[in-house]
Amino acid sequence: MPDRIKHRFSGVNLPQLTVMSCMLAAFTVVLVLPLFSLFSNAFLSKTGGFVGLANYARYFDTPSLSVSVWNTIDISLVSTVFSAVIGFLYAYALARTRIPFKSFFKYTALIPIFIPTIVHALGLVYLFGNQGILTGLGFHTELYGRFGIILSEIIFTFPQAFLMFYVALEYADGRLYEAADSMGVPPLAKFLRVALPEVKYTAVNVFFVCFTLAFTDFGAPKVIGGNYNVLATDIYKQVAGQFNMNMGAVVGTLLLIPAVLSFIVGRLMDSRNTGTISAKSTTLTIKKSRPRDAIFFTLCAFVTLSFLTLIASLFLGALTKYYPFDLSFTLKHFAFNMSTGGMGSYFNSLEMSLLTAVFGTVFVFIYAYMMEKTNGLGALRKYGKLLSVLPLALPGMVIGLSYIFFFNSPENPLNFIYGTVAILVLSNILHYFSVPFFTATGALKKLDREYESVSESMNIPRYKTLLLVSAPLSLPAILEIFMYYFVNSMVTVSAVVFLYSAHFKVASIAISHMEEAGDISQAAAMSILILLINVFVRLLYELIIRLMKKRARRKEAI
Amino acid sequence: MQKLATIFIAVLLAALMLSGCTEGGATSPSVEDTAQETATPAPVADEAAQETDPSTPEGEITVYTALEDEQVTEYLAVFNAQYPDVKVNIVRESTGVITARLLAEKDNPQADLIWGTAASSMMVLDDQGMLEPYTPAGVDRILPEFKSDKQPPTWVGIDAWETAFIVNTVKLEELGLSPSDIKSYEDLLRPELKGQIVMSNPNSSGTGFLTVAGLLQLKGKDTEAGWDYLNKLHENVDQYVHSGSKPAKMAAAGECALGVSFGYAGISQKSDGAPVEVIFPSEGSGWDLEANALMKKSEINPISHIFLDWAISDEAMALYKENYPIIATGGDGTYEGYDSDPVKQLIDNDFVWTAQNREAILEKWIKNYDGKSAAEE
Numbered sequence: 018m019p020d021r022i023k024h025r026f027s028g029v030n031l032p033q034l035t036v037m038s039c040m041l042a043a044f045t046v047v048l049v050l051p052l053f054s055l056f057s058n059a060f061l062s063k064t065g066g067f068v069g070l071a072n073y074a075r076y077f078d079t080p081s082l083s084v085s086v087w088n089t090i091d092i093s094l095v096s097t098v099f100s101a102v103i104g105f106l107y108a109y110a111l112a113r114t115r116i117p118f119k120s121f122f123k124y125t126a127l128i129p130i131f132i133p134t135i136v137h138a139l140g141l142v143y144l145f146g147n148q149g150i151l152t153g154l155g156f157h158t159e160l161y162g163r164f165g166i167i168l169s170e171i172i173f174t175f176p177q178a179f180l181m182f183y184v185a186l187e188y189a190d191g192r193l194y195e196a197a198d199s200m201g202v203p204p205l206a207k208f209l210r211v212a213l214p215e216v217k218y219t220a221v222n223v224f225f226v227c228f229t230l231a232f233t234d235f236g237a238p239k240v241i242g243g244n245y246n247v248l249a250t251d252i253y254k255q256v257a258g259q260f261n262m263n264m265g266a267v268v269g270t271l272l273l274i275p276a277v278l279s280f281i282v283g284r285l286m287d288s289r290n291t292g293t294i295s296a297k298s299t300t301l302t303i304k305k306s307r308p309r310d311a312i313f314f315t316l317c318a319f320v321t322l323s324f325l326t327l328i329a330s331l332f333l334g335a336l337t338k339y340y341p342f343d344l345s346f347t348l349k350h351f352a353f354n355m356s357t358g359g360m361g362s363y364f365n366s367l368e369m370s371l372l373t374a375v376f377g378t379v380f381v382f383i384y385a386y387m388m389e390k391t392n393g394l395g396a397l398r399k400y401g402k403l404l405s406v407l408p409l410a411l412p413g414m415v416i417g418l419s420y421i422f423f424f425n426s427p428e429n430p431l432n433f434i435y436g437t438v439a440i441l442v443l444s445n446i447l448h449y450f451s452v453p454f455f456t457a458t459g460a461l462k463k464l465d466r467e468y469e470s471v472s473e474s475m476n477i478p479r480y481k482t483l484l485l486v487s488a489p490l491s492l493p494a495i496l497e498i499f500m501y502y503f504v505n506s507m508v509t510v511s512a513v514v515f516l517y518s519a520h521f522k523v524a525s526i527a528i529s530h531m532e533e534a535g536d537i538s539q540a541a542a543m544s545i546l547i548l549l550i551n552v553f554v555r556l557l558y559e560l561i562i563r564l565m566k567k568r569a570r571r572k573e574a575i
Numbered sequence: 576m577q578k579l580a581t582i583f584i585a586v587l588l589a590a591l592m593l594s595g596c597t598e599g600g601a602t603s604p605s606v607e608d609t610a611q612e613t614a615t616p617a618p619v620a621d622e623a624a625q626e627t628d629p630s631t632p633e634g635e636i637t638v639y640t641a642l643e644d645e646q647v648t649e650y651l652a653v654f655n656a657q658y659p660d661v662k663v664n665i666v667r668e669s670t671g672v673i674t675a676r677l678l679a680e681k682d683n684p685q686a687d688l689i690w691g692t693a694a695s696s697m698m699v700l701d702d703q704g705m706l707e708p709y710t711p712a713g714v715d716r717i718l719p720e721f722k723s724d725k726q727p728p729t730w731v732g733i734d735a736w737e738t739a740f741i742v743n744t745v746k747l748e749e750l751g752l753s754p755s756d757i758k759s760y761e762d763l764l765r766p767e768l769k770g771q772i773v774m775s776n777p778n779s780s781g782t783g784f785l786t787v788a789g790l791l792q793l794k795g796k797d798t799e800a801g802w803d804y805l806n807k808l809h810e811n812v813d814q815y816v817h818s819g820s821k822p823a824k825m826a827a828a829g830e831c832a833l834g835v836s837f838g839y840a841g842i843s844q845k846s847d848g849a850p851v852e853v854i855f856p857s858e859g860s861g862w863d864l865e866a867n868a869l870m871k872k873s874e875i876n877p878i879s880h881i882f883l884d885w886a887i888s889d890e891a892m893a894l895y896k897e898n899y900p901i902i903a904t905g906g907d908g909t910y911e912g913y914d915s916d917p918v919k920q921l922i923d924n925d926f927v928w929t930a931q932n933r934e935a936i937l938e939k940w941i942k943n944y945d946g947k948s949a950a951e952e
Binding site: 079081082142146147148161162239243244246250253254256257258259260262339343354355357418421422425426427432435436514515517518519520530531533534536 | 637638643644645647648651664665666667668669671672674675676678679680682683685696699776777778779780784813814815816817818820828829830831847848934937938941942945
């Protein structure tokens with residue numbers, strides 16, 4: 018029956034085509050054109066003549082440069098495996114076991130994305146550096162280099178892995194487990210044969226998200242990479258050390274490889290993936306099991322403890338006079354230098370992050386809906402999907418520079434947004450687009466397509482289905498996306514460092530300045546302010562979810 | 576039906592842009608709050624009206640700088656005491672980032688002028704034809720080796736920074752050394768220091784480059800002696816980092832025994848109470864300048880001239896000297912943190928040779944040390 022209806026509507030649908038085209042056009046303007054204006058440099062000589070692939074040949078002829086390619090793959094693979102496994106188990110613990118302190122664990126898991134990455138690195142130095150606390154206790158590690166980068170990337174990517182798995186596991190179809198139980202399937206087998214396949218699609222996404230994030234991250238390799246060269250530090254050396262935009266562009270294009278690969282894999286997976294939550298799904302009830310809960314509790318406690326240590330070092334740095342030489346209490350580090358923008362930059366960050374979160378969430382959700390829940394438009398859809406994974410592979414520096422080249426050009430009619438908050442918001446929406454897109458797609462995929470089919474057969478306009486059915490059903494995912502945008506915009510450095518104007522400075526940039534100037538304590542103080550607002554927003558989110566659940570329950574009762 | 580959605584998106588985009596417009600406008604109250612306020616917030620007149628009365632100039636300029644935040648705040652307070660109605664909007668970044676940003680903005684420069692940014696960067700910008708020649712008042716006081724050789728000059732130096740070794744006395748003691756054992760570049764090759772030295776990477780840090788370029792000049796520009804020395808030094812280096820001041824900070828934090836950095840970075844750590852000594856190599860130090868320049872734009876803001884004049888005035892020089900004792904007017908008196916006249920510490924720097932060989936030096940350095948160390952992992 019649904020198939021027949023679908024068939025009837027599979028011809029060209031004009032309004033859908035219009036919306037899709039508009040969104041793709043907008044995306045093209047903020048992504049493809051700027052990238053083109055930067056990456057075209059890869060095929061030019063320093064003086065501007067066309068040289069074909071000569072720059073690439075030169076790059077791969079320099080063994081010390083091309084070794085970065087392998088180094089980057091190495092650290093990305095290792096850290097991805099770790100954070101995906103830990104992230105899954107952690108999410109499983111929160112979604113499918115009955116361990117205590119769940120909401121506490123949920124907050125602490127997100128600590129790493131509540132503070133700028135520079136702070137992770139500083140924390141690691143406090144712990145594992147040559148003078149570190151753990152080093153003093155006899156844990157001798159070679160922090161600077163491969164080990165440090167991997168550790169840092171695990172911390173950096175863990176929250177993403179956790180969040181994606183958590184959202185996936187939350188939307189469970191209780192019927193599967195009831196069926197397994199009634200057939201007497203043992204717990205381990207249930208875990209392997211029911212729970213794991215359930216998150217197959219998410220797992221592939223998690224893998225690519227974590228891999229690409231680690232692949233393109235610049236913060237950790239810069240601070241604790243030592244002599245271990247990766248592609249992101251190579252771009253920095255080319256652009257900010259040798260002022261060689263051409264070679265910088267060459268390295269930038271190499272960084273796109275994982276995104277293109279993930280697009281291909283995504284295409285292959287897509288055709289096989291069908292919704293797992295149907296309109297008939299029931300909520301899952303979690304059974305009691307002491308050994309299971311004990312194991313998972315230990316794991317969560319360990320992860321949480323290591324993150325809390327990071328935070329502790331932050332407070333120690335911000336509230337003492339001169340760590341580690343003078344440990345007396347002070348608040349003087351909260352008096353920021355005027356030229357960093359002081360507290361003004363903090364409020365600017367809030368404004369920028371709110372705008373990013375509001376516009377970003379709306380755009381992502383509609384975009385994902387168009388990709389997931391409309392029919393036909395094959396070529397456009399493929400293009401749209403490719404666009405949606407590309408941002409993940411772009412280091413902030415590439416986005417920042419390409420935005421300068423594109424939007425600062427006097428011939429560009431959009432030139433007027435250069436130097437305003439709008440370009441910062443645009444660059445953030447783009448920079449952090451992919452993960453929210455996966456979240457939204459994941460949530461929408463779980464909704465039965467029957468909703469659309471039914472509404473179509475009843476001649477209800479699609480936007481109503483979106484607003485009245487799909488959006489409310491995906492509200493946790495939507496709020497999650499909002500949070501993600503907000504939090505990341507609060508801490509981002511790499512793209513906005515090229516785009517902020519003298520009129521509009523932001524707190525994350527101020528932190529990196531303070532770190533560079535050696536004002537670690539001020540950097541820690543500002544990080545704490547950012548952490549506080551991020552935690553506050555998170556609490557707000559929890560409150561809303563709780564209220565919603567209450568209302569839903571009340572409705573059910575009626 | 577779905578037209579509604581289309582309209583919605585259109586409105587959304589328009590709203591986004593509108594919000595951008597108002598944020599960018601200088602008169603928007605939210606910007607007044609958030610922009611760096613260095614002057615009493617006076618309503619900004621348009622450019623034509625700016626030069627009505629030269630004694631109390633009024634208006635605003637955008638300045639790109641690589642000076643430290645703390646210094647910028649301090650210096651601008653003094654500038655605004657004299658020019659209360661000039662609003663100076665600052666974009667401050669590390670030397671590499673600010674230069675990359677200036678280069679990327681080449682087709683439509685946002686900055687009116689550059690203040691306190693490396694002379695080596697100025698030469699790159701000058702090569703690209705991005706600087707407007709300008710003779711600031713009092714430029715004759717600037718020593719000839721501290722400004723561009725063009726007439727009128729395209730850039731003018733204000734102060735210099737130079738290679739220095741920052742040693743952690745506690746760590747040195749553990750290795751059986753004392754600060755007095757380290758006097759020269761040769762002393763860095765001592766076997767006790769194996770794996771104890773942190774140096775900045777010349778490919779990502781200006782300080783790293785001036786150190787390497789200085790060494791090569793000291794050892795005889797076009798001989799292999801300099802590279803022989805660097806080969807040996809490499810054996811003792813633990814890591815090359817991406818910032819000029821970081822080796823000093825790592826020495827201060829005890830993350831390494833010796834950081835090859837620059838004088839001010841070490842002196843400021845020492846005055847903060849870190850257990851470090853600052854040592855200037857007896858053979859002499861490589862160095863670079865912090866310099867000012869006017870940007871080439873279709874319309875030059877006259878306030879820029881006022882600022883550039885002030886930025887090399889005696890008043891400004893006295894301010895710079897507190898942080899970077901080697902100022903471009905030469906000068907005399909005592910230098911905090913220095914035992915003797917630091918100007919004598921500077922080698923006879925051949926900027927032309929350095930600029931011509933920059934690419935070759937960096938390429939050779941990458942080949943010899945960058946890849947080698949990575950492959951060892």
